[in-house]
Amino acid sequence: MLKAALKTKALAGHVPFRHLPLAYLHSKDKDKFGNPIKGTAKVIVHPDPQRVRTVQREFELRARGYSYDEIRKRNLAEPGLVPDEIRRTYSRHAIEVRLKNPIYWGYFYLKDDPKRYEGKHELIIPAHILKAVEQINNGDFKGRSNIGVGEDIFRGWLTCDDPECGRLITYERKEKTLKSTGAAKVYHLYRCTNSRKVHDKKVYIGEEAIFEQFESVVQRFSITKEFATDITEALAEAMETQRKAIKRQMEGFRVALKELEGKEDIIYEHFVSGVLDKEAYQRQVNKVRAERTDYTHQLEQLTLEINDASNSALAKVFELAVDAELQWNLKNREERAEYLKRVLSNPRLKMRSLRYDLEKPFERLAKMKGTSNWRREVLNLRTEAIEWATA
Ligand SMILES: [Zn+2]
Secondary structure (H helix, E strand, O other), rough: OOOHHHHHHHHHOOOOOOOOOOOOOEEEOOOOOOEEEEOOOOOEEEEOOHHHHHHHHHHHHHHHOOOOHHHHHHHHOOOOOOHHHOOOOOOOOHHHHHHHHHHHHOOEEOOOOOEEEOOOOOOOOEEEEEEEEHHOOOOOOOOOOOOOOOOOOOOOOOOOOOOOOOOOEEEEEEEEEEEOOOEEEEEEEEEEOOOOOOOOOOOOEEEEHHHHHHHHHHHHHOHHHHHHHHHHHHHHHHHHHHHHHHHHHHHHHHHHHHHHHHHHHHHHHHHHHHOHHHHHHHHHHHHHHHHHHHHHHHHHHHHHHHHOOOHHHHHHHHHHHHHHHHHHHHOOHHHHHHHHOOOOHEEEOOEEEEEEOOHHHHHHHHEEEEEEOOHHHHHHHHHHHHHHHHH
């Protein structure tokens, strides 16, 4: 493309690069036969939510002060996050390049041109996280904890629940002068990006309405300190019982291993005395050895299980769940948004109505709260808490 043509495109807010960073894609409008229309190319958010989520996690973790290498390890360890097709090339360098790519901030540069061009593409990272990463990029490190305040706190988090659409929910800031007082009021509004043009009109939902609907979520898994203590005690009991069962199982494996040793000796004797030919001997020895490897492996697994008595993951769940309603009332809007992002996943918007999944340990707590049989759930709760805390 000619340089002048590039510049014209850039000035109109179109990113004129052939290759776009992860989570973005070139798209052309289609005519009624489904053929792309020339000259309508624009940059859209990639329809694969895994790609979007991966980049978002990179920015979130960076904003909290994680190194590129830590980000890489954490994201690769999170099940279903990094898409299969990029796992092989998912390097710390690639992450660094993304975390410094101005396209995620909404602008870009052309080669040999100092001018900064503003893109028209949709942003996927909330402004306060972009700001924190920018500060770190400039060597102005603010530390791991507070990542400041933001207006578009839910940007890139919610998706449209319409199966035909499934696109990201975007943020729009509106300012209105109140007639009564003359003061300006800011509205934080969200709506579907509608980049597939599935919906006829824009449906807005305000930030306050989002929070209102999520308030009942918090009530679902909010527990008292006493209940948390009861659970911890019941868990200790259940784990002791489990430990005894595991020890019995381990003893059984040890006996089986001992027997297999004797078996191999007998097979060997049969071979020497000519009862078994070489082929039959080899086959039987292989079988015995495979069984031994299997038992040894299971023993190692059980040893790990029996030694892992830590309940730190569960403690993290309790931190968020004990007196959750009270916590909620004391939090400001940014803290509430961060809180929601930890306790629930897959938040969707169906018109103005919110859908979501609770993260597993919180869903489990919500169930346990309402039943007298909750004790039989404590081991499941523990397992789910560990999975959640390491994700
Ligand atoms: Zn939609």
